[in-house]
Amino acid sequence: MADGQPVTILCISSEFKGTDFLHSARQEGCRILLLTEEKHKDKPWPREAIDEIFLMPDLARYDDVTYAVSYLARSRVIDRIVALDDYDVRLAADLREHMRIPGLGSSTARYFRDKLSMRLKAQEAGLAVPEFVHVLNYDRLNGYMQQVPPPWVLKPRFEAGAVGIKKAHSADEVWHWVNELGDKQSFFLLERFVPGDVYHVDAIVSEKEIVFMQANKYGRPPLSVSHQGGVFISRKLPDEAAETKTLHALNRQFLTSTGIVRGITHTEYILGEDGRFYFLETAARVGGANLADMIFFASGVNLWTEWARLEAASARGEQYQLPPVRHDYAGILICLARQEWPDMSGYQDPEVVWRIDKAYHAGLVVASPDQARVEQLLQSYSERFAHDFLTVGPTKEAKRVA
Ligand SMILES: Nc1ncnc2c1ncn2[C@@H]1O[C@H](COP(=O)(O)OP(=O)(O)O)[C@@H](O)[C@H]1O
Ligand SMILES: [Mg+2]
Secondary structure (H helix, E strand, C coil): CCCCCCEEEEEEEEECHHHHHHHHHHHCEEEEEEEHHHHHHCCCHHHCCCEEEEECCCCCCCHHHHHHHHCCCCCCCCCCCECCCCEEEEEEHEEEECCCCCCCCCHHHEEEECCCHHHHHHCCCCCEECEEEEEECCHHHHHHHCCCCCCCEEEEEECCCCCCCCCEECCCHHHHHHHHHCCCCCCCEECCCCCCEEEEEEEEEEECCEEEEEEEEEEEEECHHHHHHHCEEECCCCCCCHHHHHHHHHHHHHHHHHHHHHHHHHHEEECCCCCCEEEEEEEEECCCCCHHHHHHHHHHCCCHHHHHHHHHHHHHCCCCCCCCCCCCEEEEEEEEEECCCCCCCCCCCCCEEEEEECCCCEEEEEEECCCHHHHHHHHHHHHHHHHHCECCCCCHHHHHCC
């Protein structure tokens, strides 16, 4: 920092991820402390980039983590705290508040973790949001179901990856699930199911300014891929498309309203049958499922790397500089595979720029300056993936490694 000491970043991760962040923070000259769970102790963390690793049995036990981190801080000056996984965003924000460390505080973090809070914010900012109700007051819940036609989705406020989302077609069905949830019901919301394509906009925010945005469109909606199986697809939208411009404007409107100062964001929208984009959800982190790789091959911007540079620059009181952005196109395909190590050697077009390295998964990124070429490859590869690799219900092994 200003006194010549290196910037010390405490990275918190309840998953094994963020390798690029750790490398890049080290390249920036930061000292890295990693706090993760005991079950991830033997994962291939980039040890050369990490100064100290701390293990705890359960990062969901906030009090214990607060004691442990405060204990560490007796002999170390922690300048920044970074949550590498979505589940750690709230914990990191609480720790920052507790230790008075700059960065996303608890009230702003809430807009990026709590699906109820983010909806209220998006609505207040003037975005269209599927009609929703908090599962709290029964009169209001009944009133909502009388007013808003089904289907609806019953959705946990704090989960990710389509976990725990249920589609309901009648009030009876909703009551059945709500009763089953018992004391957990207030951690859910109910909202109108809006059929349509799902989009995501990934952004870099530096000192309240949105310095990078990329608008992208998923293949089949993530819910249907995660519940029914299939090939997960996403790709960058054409720069000049009207959809891109609308999404950029909406995303700017939303992010500005949250007051986020710096970081990486991943925000999702549904294009309704009425032609309007509906706010779906947002996150203060790099998007999952290797979307960062797709974004990198389209733009030359590695969101993990830039995140580390952003944090390091701010801790040193310097101005963050976005690297030059390329305006190419890229798309990603990933599916659960029948084979433990699927043979993807048949996919040899020169546009293949990245291959997944994960048991029971097939996946690649294609990139080209020509958007039509990316579309064409996604189309033909998704058909070939379905034939060569795709398994519908996850196998026991696949589930274990997912
Ligand atoms: N209101 C909705 N209408 C239609 N589909 C929805 C709705 N809410 C969620 N989904 C589907 O469920 C998926 C996951 O929901 P989302 O709110 O993004 O939570 P998660 O954090 O689990 O990704 C979405 O990508 C979409 O396919
Ligand atoms: Mg989502």
